[in-house]
Amino acid sequence: MSFCVSCGKDCSELLDGMCAECWLDGRKIVTAPHHTDLKTCTGCGEFFLNDRWVRCTLLDAVQDAAFSSCGVIREAEIDRKKTKTLSVEAQDPYVYEVAMEFACLVRGIEVSETVSTTVRIKNTVCKPCSRKLGNYYTSILQIRSGSRNASGDLISEALEVTENFVGRQAETNKQLFITKTEEVPGGIDVYLSSIQLGRSAAKELADMYCAEFKESPKLVGKTEDGQDMYRLTYLVRLPEYHTGDVVLFENRLCKLVKVSGTGGRVLDLMNFRERAVRRTEMPDLKVIEKGSELKRAEVISSSGSEIQVMNPVNYSVADLRVPEGFVPGESVCVTEWDDALYLVP
Numbered sequence: 291m292s293f294c295v296s297c298g299k300d301c302s303e304l305l306d307g308m309c310a311e312c313w314l315d316g317r318k319i320v321t322a323p324h325h326t327d328l329k330t331c332t333g334c335g336e337f338f339l340n341d342r343w344v345r346c347t348l349l350d351a352v353q354d355a356a357f358s359s360c361g362v363i364r365e366a367e368i369d370r371k372k373t374k375t376l377s378v379e380a381q382d383p384y385v386y387e388v389a390m391e392f393a394c395l396v397r398g399i400e401v402s403e404t405v406s407t408t409v410r411i412k413n414t415v416c417k418p419c420s421r422k423l424g425n426y427y428t429s430i431l432q433i434r435s436g437s438r439n440a441s442g443d444l445i446s447e448a449l450e451v452t453e454n455f456v457g458r459q460a461e462t463n464k465q466l467f468i469t470k471t472e473e474v475p476g477g478i479d480v481y482l483s484s485i486q487l488g489r490s491a492a493k494e495l496a497d498m499y500c501a502e503f504k505e506s507p508k509l510v511g512k513t514e515d516g517q518d519m520y521r522l523t524y525l526v527r528l529p530e531y532h533t534g535d536v537v538l539f540e541n542r543l544c545k546l547v548k549v550s551g552t553g554g555r556v557l558d559l560m561n562f563r564e565r566a567v568r569r570t571e572m573p574d575l576k577v578i579e580k581g582s583e584l585k586r587a588e589v590i591s592s593s594g595s596e597i598q599v600m601n602p603v604n605y606s607v608a609d610l611r612v613p614e615g616f617v618p619g620e621s622v623c624v625t626e627w628d629d630a631l632y633l634v635p
C-alpha cells in the first residue's frame with residue numbers, strides 16, 4: 291500500500307508521491323497570457339484563428355482567440371461542455387477583456403479555474419485581399435460577340451454568367467476572384483485570379499452558348515524559384531445565334547429553341563417538327579431574325595390548322611400554317627423569308 295507524502299492518506303494512485311487533492315492544492319491548472327493578438331482582414335473582415343482565415347462574428351473570434359491563447363497542464367483534461375466564457379468586456383473597439391472558466395478533470399477530480407486575458411484586434415490584409423488590391427491576375431477571359439452588330443445585351447448576359455460562376459467557386463475558395471473587368475471593342479475582358487478558374491469559366495460559357503474557346507499562353511516572367519510563369523488568355527467568341535432566334539439550318543427556316551453544351555434543338559417553321567443540331571453543326575446556323583426583334587401580326591381569324599393574319603409590313607392578309615394545338619392570341623410572332631410569312635410559335 292502506498293501513501294501520500296503530504297497528508298499520509300492511503301492512496302493507490304500517486305502524483306509525485308502525493309494524493310490528487312494534495313497535488314492539486316495551490317497548483318495552477320490553466321495559464322493565460324497577459325494579452326493575445328487577433329488578426330482581422332480589413333478587406334474581407336475575416337479573422338485569423340488557429341492558422342487559418344475564418345468568417346465569424348467579432349464576439350466569437352474574440353472568445354476563440356482568448357481560449358486558444360490559454361495553456362492547460364498536461365495532467366488535466368478540459369471538459370469542453372462545462373468550460374465557458376464568463377464575460378467579454380470591450381475597453382475600446384480594438385481591446386477586449388475576456389474572463390473564462392475552465393472546467394478540468396485531473397485524476398477523476400473536477401477542478402475549475404477562472405482566468406482572464408486581453409484580446410487585441412490587429413488590422414491586416416489577408417493574401418487574397420492583398421492580391422485583389424494589387425490587381426493580381428493569372429488569366430484573362432476574353433468574351434467577344436460573333437457578329438459585328440450584336441447587341442451589348444449578349445455580352446452583359448455572358449458577363450453575368452461568368453460572375454455567377456466565379457461567385458459559386460469563391461464560396462468555397464476565396465483565392466478565386468475576378469480582379470477587374472474591362473470593356474473593349476467587340477466585348478469585354480475579365481481578369482481572373484487563377485488559370486484553372488479562367489479555363490473553367492471559359493468552358494462554362496462555351497458550353498452554355500455552344501461556342502468555341504481558344505487558349506493561348508503568354509510567358510510573363512519567372513517565379514521566385516526560377517520556374518517559367520505564364521498567363522493564360524481564353525477567348526470565347528459568342529455565336530450570333532441565341533435561343534429564340536429564327537435561323538436557317540440546312541436551307542430550312544427554323545426557330546432555335548435550345549442551346550446546350552452538346553448542341554441545339556430547332557423547330558422547323560415549315561412543318562413544326564423539332565430536330566437536334568449537333569455541336570459541330572452549330573456554326574452552320576445562319577441567323578435570319580433575332581428573337582427579340584420579331585414582329586407581331588394581328589390575328590384576323592383562325593380555322594383549325596390555319597390562321598389569317600395581317601402582314602405587319604404591307605398590311606396584306608396572309609394565311610399561316612399553325613402547329614397542332616396552337617392557340618393564337620390577338621397577335622402572333624411572325625417572320626418573313628423569301629417573300630413568305632411564317633408563324634414563330
Ligand SMILES: [Zn+2]
Pocket residue numbers: 294295296297298299308309310311312313
Ligand atoms: Zn495527500
Ligand SMILES: [Zn+2]
Pocket residue numbers: 331332333334335336415416417418419420
Ligand atoms: Zn481578406
